[in-house]
Amino acid sequence: MAPCKKVLMLCGDYMEDYEAAVPFYALAAFGVAVDCVAPGKKPPGDACLTAVHEFLGHDLYTELPGHRFAVTADFAAAAAADASRYDALVVPGGRFVERLSVDPLAVSLVAAFAGETATRRRPVVVTCHSQLLLAAAGAMRGVRCTAFFSMRRVVELAGGRWVEPDPLGLCVADGNVLSAIRWPAHGEIIRELLRAMGARVAGGRGQAVLFLCADQFARGRRGLPRRAACPTKRKGEACVTAIYDATPAAASDERRGHNFAVTADWGDVDADRYACVVVPGGRAPELLATRGEAVALVREFAGKGKVVASIDQATSSSPRRGSSTAGAARAASRRGWSPASPARRASGTVARSPTGSS
Structure with missing residues (x-):
């Protein structure tokens, strides 16, 4: 039997609720183990508070309190370990990436998956604002990428090639980087991520x-x-x-x-x-x-x-x-x-x- 695939999810308080929960449960449904880690938090007992980002008629989305999302592994241990233990990295969107973008351990962890010095680049999923971590890790240069609209200048200044997020369900795959504006793209993201990890993805005709x-x-x-x-x-x-x-x-x-x-x-x-x-x-x-x-x-x-x-x-x-x-x-x-x-x-x-x- 082939060894179980394993994914690392980099979490933090006020990460987007769907962008954490959907990959976690969808990958688990396909038998993929997911380690959820966050700086300053340890299992068992510690959790991240998620945020629901929804447009309620204002110029910008409103941030509502979401779930308590349990961490399942130690962040420091994951950051110190060889990245080859994992087959992919998932970073949900949300405000927490602003703090992580200046956290040396978090930045080095992302670089180990996607940076220019990585021994083997592994699939990295970034949504909404978490592309900021790719920029901080020096892993954006030359990469076609989409994100939340306000991230366009960040992507371009980091050397990335901006792709308009139209439609909202668009997933942009370029090399090992899978990017999207928000959770409506999760169907395509999960499909592309499974393929990148070696799975054969097929759907039955006419199933809905x-x-x-x-x-x-x-x-x-x-x-x-x-x-x-x-x-x-x-x-x-x-x-x-x-x-x-x-x-x-x-x-x-x-x-x-x-x-x-x-x-x-x-x-x-x-x-x-x-x-x-x-x-x-x-x-x-x-x-x-x-x-x-x-x-x-x-x-x-x-x-x-x-x-x-x-x-x-x-x-x-x-x-x-x-x-x-x-x-x-x-x-x-x-x-x-x-x-x-x-x-x-x-x-x-x-x-x-x-x-x-x-």
Whole structure:
């Protein structure tokens, strides 16, 4: 068996929530180990506070508090170790990179992956503002790169070749550097990163996922071709996500998360066009459970032997376990879905994940 691939994620307080969480969980889903390190923090127990960057009608994005993101490895040990222990480096965006750009250990760590003196340049993922660390490490010269708009002069002054981030889901791959403006590019980033680490990436034809949404649903992690629909909203409108984090109180803390765009009108949703429906958790399922058309759609997916994935409170709008059939799991497998895992245990078609931080 080939050895497990391993990625280092360089973290810090107020890194962008999605830009840390999506790579972490997506890579873990593909069996890639991810060590999360941050200067001044050690496991177990230490965590970085993430930030949600969202446009709320002002000239610049608003920074909202996100999750407590646990560090899983010691930063000093990672910085002192041989970079060859890792197959790639991921640096989320956010304000923390301003401080790290003048931290000698952080800069030398990035240089070990991407600098001119690196023994072997490994894939480096930078999003939003974290391109600043590439510039500080002297690893920007001649590199085609995109970033948040205000970073253009930094990229150019460091010798990089600026690429306009249009569309927002654009991932620019140049040599070992993968860059993007923000998290909408994660689907392409993860695909390119896996390829750079030697994986063969292929997708089944015609596979797509439907997200059944409403306001105050727990933020989701996306990657497959997907559509998002809400019975109370039209295509182009947004559902407000919610962040739930563990607190000393009996109930988890709820905070506003990202805006999640609805990409399909409800009347255009056809269960036959999707391999799976995902009902995220949060308080949204309480509303969806009162909407007959939403319950009927989930029942249709289950009745046709398609995968129904529900998280946390989303089970309230999903079929009962007794309504599932074993044949549906086999049908899902034939469509290319991985076998059920502990976090995706299925009773027939209905897959649920345990309650926890979303």
